[in-house]
Amino acid sequence: MNIEYQDVEENFGNLISLLNKSSISKEIDEIKDFVDYGEYGLALDTLIDIIKEENKEINNDIFQYIAKLSNLMEQNMEVITKDLIKYINFDMGAE
Secondary structure (H helix, E strand, C coil): CCCCHHHHHHHHHHHHHHHHCCCCHHHHHHHHHHHHCCCHHHHHHHHHHHHHHCCCCECHHHHHHHHHHHHHCCCCHHHHHHHHHHHECCCCCCC
């Protein structure tokens, strides 16, 4: 496993900024805590669980960061895409 932690942290920072402007803003502290402690896998898994369990809509930009993080962390993107595709609202514009 060859993870570029600086890239992971930078992408999580960008993702968290987007999440703060989304319907997930109330749950962001839990994700931030995992990132702060270097628990990137738990942070990503928690975010995905929040989206699925609470039926949260995400925009394509958020999905792209999740996909990028998944690739950086060498997780199975196919499973993540399958899990999240139904929560993406392509009409939600990027800011």
